Amino acid sequence: MFSSRRFVVTVGSFMLTLLVILSVTSPAAAIANWPLVRQGNTGPNVATVQFLLRHHGHSLTADSQFGAHTHTQVVAFQQARGLTADGIVGSDTWTRLVVTLNNDAVRALQTQLNKYGYGLGVDGAFGPGTQAAVTDFKQKNFLGSGSTVGSTTWQALTGGGAGGGYSLPIPRSTLPRSEYDDPHHDYPAIDLPTYTGTSAYAIRGGTVSYVGGGCGYGILISANDGASYKYCHLNSRAVSSGTQVSTGQYIGTTGNTGHSTGPHLHLEVKSGGVLRCPQRMLLAIYDGTSVPSPSSLPTSGCTY
Ligand SMILES: [Zn+2]
Structure with missing residues (x-):
């Protein structure tokens, strides 16, 4: 009697062990084989x-x-x-x-989009709101249509926006660093010697208005950092007056319009109602170091 009870316990624990082994191994065994899919198939x-x-x-x-x-x-x-x-x-x-899907990639995207004021929940769901934000961002930044986020869109997202800081006003490859510390004649500003047709970018996001007169085809960006940035002598303007632009957005091409003796980009930074020397700011952007606030920029010392 005693031994048969012991036998039952032994068999019972063996069954339990078998059950544990089965339950550990069975999920893998339950996965179907990869299907063969070939010409003529549908579905x-x-x-x-x-x-x-x-x-x-x-x-x-x-x-x-x-x-x-x-x-x-x-x-x-x-x-x-x-x-x-x-x-x-x-x-x-x-x-x-097949690709690994995870929601953190979408969270990374939503975090970037929120730099531009889209106000998305960082929930990892690529829903209609996030898709609409991507489409809008791409359209505003001339990145094509649709809600696909590729390398170029990631670059534009990470490079600009609130907290993303500032962008050089022209492609980095256009001029050497030494051109960004040159003094300006008469008053605080800078002249960047660029060939006509060089892309011009918003140093900082804000609202565009047009400037004319001696400035030629000019653009003023009333920026979201409280300063304003004036671009003069442009050859073409790619954004309308009243448009919201984001940091690094293409706004036109440089040229030689207005009161100008040769192709260049004339650039002014105004903060607190006065013109500031843009040199230190431009050098910091070029170097990728902490960009001084416009209001901290000197109002003299950059002229000859
Ligand atoms: Zn000038």
Whole structure:
């Protein structure tokens, strides 16, 4: 009697152990094999392959029909990765096609968009609000249409906006650092010698108004840091008066309009109602160091 009870306990604990082993191993065993998807197939797996190919930069329609064009794109995808280029999507191809999805990438995006005042919840959900914000940001920054966020959009997002600070008024490659500390004739400002047609960018986000007269095709940005930034002698203006621009946004091209003796960008910074010397600010932007506030910039010492 005693021993048979012991036997039952022993068998019972063995069963429990078996159950634990089964429950630990069974989830892996329960995953289905990668499906084979090939020419002639239709349905959601085909659409998924097509969307993922598009994600990897291939050009095709996600129509759920695995036709000749999809086959060609699968072969190209396989060739580029040294896989057997048979146009059949099996385990090797699937594992290279799929991408890890996580909400932190969207949170990173929402955090950046909020620098520009979109006021999104940082919830990791790529919902209609976030998509609309992306579309709007891209449109305002000439980054194309749609809500795809690629490398260029990330660059624009991280490089500008509140807390993102300031942008050089022209491409960094246009002039050496030594051009940003030159004094200006007569009054606090700076003249940057640039060929006509050089891109001009908003040093700081704000509202655009037009300036004329001796300034030629001029733009004044009443910026969100309390200062105003005046661009003179532009060859073209890419933003309308009244437009909100963000830091680093393309606003036109430099030129030689108005009272000017040669192609250059004349730039003024005004804060507290007085013109300031922009040199220190521009050098800090160029160097990527902490940018002094416009109100801290000197009002003299940059003229000759
Ligand atoms: Zn000047």
